[in-house]
Amino acid sequence: MGIESLSTPVGTVPAAVESAETGLDVSEVVKDPIEEAKKLAAWMAVDRHVLPKHKVIGIGSGSTVPYVVERIVQQGEEVNKGRVFIPTGFQSKELIVQAGLTLAEIDQFPNVDVTIDGADEVDQDLNCIKGGGACQLREKVLAEAAKTFVLVADYRKNSARLGTNWKAGVPIEVVPFAYAKVLLNLRNNLGSKEATLRMAKCKAGPVVTDNGNFVIDAPFDFETFGSPIQLMTQIKMLTGVVEVGLFCNMAEAAYFGNQDGSVSVRKAAGGSEEVRP
Numbered sequence: 464m465g466i467e468s469l470s471t472p473v474g475t476v477p478a479a480v481e482s483a484e485t486g487l488d489v490s491e492v493v494k495d496p497i498e499e500a501k502k503l504a505a506w507m508a509v510d511r512h513v514l515p516k517h518k519v520i521g522i523g524s525g526s527t528v529p530y531v532v533e534r535i536v537q538q539g540e541e542v543n544k545g546r547v548f549i550p551t552g553f554q555s556k557e558l559i560v561q562a563g564l565t566l567a568e569i570d571q572f573p574n575v576d577v578t579i580d581g582a583d584e585v586d587q588d589l590n591c592i593k594g595g596g597a598c599q600l601r602e603k604v605l606a607e608a609a610k611t612f613v614l615v616a617d618y619r620k621n622s623a624r625l626g627t628n629w630k631a632g633v634p635i636e637v638v639p640f641a642y643a644k645v646l647l648n649l650r651n652n653l654g655s656k657e658a659t660l661r662m663a664k665c666k667a668g669p670v671v672t673d674n675g676n677f678v679i680d681a682p683f684d685f686e687t688f689g690s691p692i693q694l695m696t697q698i699k700m701l702t703g704v705v706e707v708g709l710f711c712n713m714a715e716a717a718y719f720g721n722q723d724g725s726v727s728v729r730k731a732a733g734g735s736e737e738v739r740p
């Protein structure tokens with residue numbers, strides 16, 4: 464296997480890799496610091512929050528979540544055979560199936576023990592922006608259904624205030640026939656002059672979500688992000704909006720993997736810690 468194939472695509476569980484030249488496992492040699500940070504956060508969150516007593520587990524979306532699944536698999540067949548795993552979209556459904564875990568849907572198990580998910584940016588109060596992968600609707604349903612909702616991310620997502628590093632705006636899922644009206648509302652009434660319909664790559668036309676809807680990305684100024692709950696409410700009130708990628712007062716804890724190998728843990732109840740696994 465060549466070096467160019469070492470990066471872990473979204474949707475796969477990372478595995479050890481072997482150098483064609485030496486026959487040695489080079490996964491420990493070629494390390495991407497951002498991937499390492501994601502893994503650190505994901506593993507620690509699983510170790511602390513996915514306990515043997517937890518039987519219904521929500522699996523989020525994005526490039527950090529494969530490490531969550533990887534760690535859950537490491538807990539062993541015995542504990543996992545008594546569990547069901549609920550996906551937040553196509554990608555996490557594939558992850559669950561490929562890992563040999565038992566897939567279920569939220570309408571079968573509306574009471575979720577714990578959901579672990581990634582984030583695009585998290586503020587000091589654990590409010591976050593999600594939906595960079597257009598999964599925010601199902602993600603919010605699983606976050607809300609869970610007794611415990613936990614965020615995992617690398618250090619780039621750790622901000623004092625939303626809108627600091629994530630400049631793409633708030634992802635908003637809209638019903639297709641209402642997108643133009645909602646765009647006007649966002650630009651003219653809520654001050655998001657740069658709000659745009661998210662266009663697909665490798666497909667002509669817009670991104671279509673797992674629910675058959677469109678996504679608008681709406682940037683807001685720094686001041687507006689000072690009141691994320693108010694902003695979320697205003698956007699959600701626009702008719703045609705299905706869900707807003709602002710998750711406020713939902714997460715119990717957030718884990719951020721750092722470049723130095725430590726993990727910053729922040730809790731909604733207050734308090735933070737720097738842990739070196």
Ligand SMILES: O=C[C@H](O)[C@H](O)[C@H](O)COP(=O)(O)O
Pocket residue numbers: 523524525526527528580581582583592593594595596597598599602
């Ligand atoms: O729609 C996608 C999700 O909200 C992801 O959880 C979010 O974009 C973070 O993804 P990543 O772990 O790749 O940064």
